[in-house]
Amino acid sequence: MSISRRKFLGWVGAAGLSTTFGKPASAATNQHFAGYPDSFAILHDTTLCVGCRSCEAACNKVNDLPQPDTPFTDLSVLETSRRTTTKAFTVVNKYDRPEKSGPPVFYKKQCNHCLEPACASACFVRAFTKTKTGAVVYDASVCVGCRYCMIACPFEIPTYEYDQALTPRIRKCTMCHPRVIEGKLPGCVEACPMEALSFGKREDMIKIARERFRKYPDRYVNHIYGEHEMGGTSWLYVSGAPFKELGMREDLGIKPAPELTAGALSSVPIIVGLWPVLLAGIYAVSKRKEKIAQTEQEQAVASVLDTDRSEPSQPEEES
Ligand code: SF4
Ligand code: SF4
Ligand code: SF4
Numbered sequence: 001m002s003i004s005r006r007k008f009l010g011w012v013g014a015a016g017l018s019t020t021f022g023k024p025a026s027a028a029t030n031q032h033f034a035g036y037p038d039s040f041a042i043l044h045d046t047t048l049c050v051g052c053r054s055c056e057a058a059c060n061k062v063n064d065l066p067q068p069d070t071p072f073t074d075l076s077v078l079e080t081s082r083r084t085t086t087k088a089f090t091v092v093n094k095y096d097r098p099e100k101s102g103p104p105v106f107y108k109k110q111c112n113h114c115l116e117p118a119c120a121s122a123c124f125v126r127a128f129t130k131t132k133t134g135a136v137v138y139d140a141s142v143c144v145g146c147r148y149c150m151i152a153c154p155f156e157i158p159t160y161e162y163d164q165a166l167t168p169r170i171r172k173c174t175m176c177h178p179r180v181i182e183g184k185l186p187g188c189v190e191a192c193p194m195e196a197l198s199f200g201k202r203e204d205m206i207k208i209a210r211e212r213f214r215k216y217p218d219r220y221v222n223h224i225y226g227e228h229e230m231g232g233t234s235w236l237y238v239s240g241a242p243f244k245e246l247g248m249r250e251d252l253g254i255k256p257a258p259e260l261t262a263g264a265l266s267s268v269p270i271i272v273g274l275w276p277v278l279l280a281g282i283y284a285v286s287k288r289k290e291k292i293a294q295t296e297q298e299q300a301v302a303s304v305l306d307t308d309r310s311e312p313s314q315p316e317e318e319s
Contacts, residue, residue: 058191118257122152135175231256
């Protein structure tokens with residue numbers, strides 16, 4: 001990592017953020033939001049990445065995720081393009097350059113922590129919050145499982161625990177918000193042996209990227225992916241190959257998602273008015289069903305207990 005821990009802690013203190021990180025402010029409105037000043041970002045320099053998967057292993061550890069079937073030391077998984085899952089908040093994929101025009105490029109994928117997150121603007125119960133650290137955090141306790149965030153995300157990131165019948169959650173990279181507010185580096189940044197991941201203030205990450213372009217113009221495409229895409233993101237990328245060769249969308253434009261959503265939805269005002277009402281109705285019905293089921297279950301248990309108490313136990317039949 002190119003940003004030292006001491007320097008990072010200095011920034012936290014200087015910005016006066018350490019005491020405010022725990023009080024997230026919602027950024028999910030339809031007004032343009034240029035990002036919190038002093039918020040953090042992670043820069044992935046794909047020219048330094050060797051596809052070792054140490055970041056994947058670290059992410060698994062700090063998030064207490066189940067061990068994968070294939071160990072992190074097995075690099076054969078790089079031959080297949082992977083998506084993030086409920087059990088892998090980040091994956092590294094390998095991209096061969098066309099006609100062997102250069103060495104393969106490794107690109108680490110996870111939630112980009114948009115400055116104006118589409119997931120947050122699509123969520124009517126406000127389960128997502130853009131915090132002052134830069135992280136977009138999710139609150140499972142208010143989520144109703146509508147999965148609109150999954151549809152809204154232009155990067156196809158949120159995943160849903162379909163296998164959890166009782167308490168399914170949306171799962172994604174947290175930008176290690178719990179660690180950052182404790183003054184620690186994100187797990188993946190700390191683990192990267194190649195310093196391909198740098199963590200610090202977003203504006204400084206952009207300066208570092210530009211400085212690398214200036215110093216090594218032949219090594220990079222002159223574009224910081226995430227500086228402006230979809231209004232900007234808190235994960236930033238630099239590369240020696242065009243980003244579309246890495247499967248990254250270059251058609252997103254620079255308008256933030258809430259602005260786009262507002263424009264699209266304002267042409268169908270009935271949806272704006274009724275959609276939250278309908279979803280709230282579905283939620284209320286399902287909650288009522290749960291309540292009825294719980295009451296019925298309690299009554300059934302009480303009735304069995306009553307029966308047990310009133311009926312003397314039968315003696316075992318003699319054989
Ligand atoms: S740990 Fe660093 S070098 Fe290894 S795959 Fe992740 S980003 Fe690339
Ligand atoms: S990448 Fe997707 S899930 Fe992550 S903050 Fe942006 S819209 Fe939300
Ligand atoms: S920032 Fe944290 S949660 Fe996100 S990929 Fe890195 S280790 Fe995983």
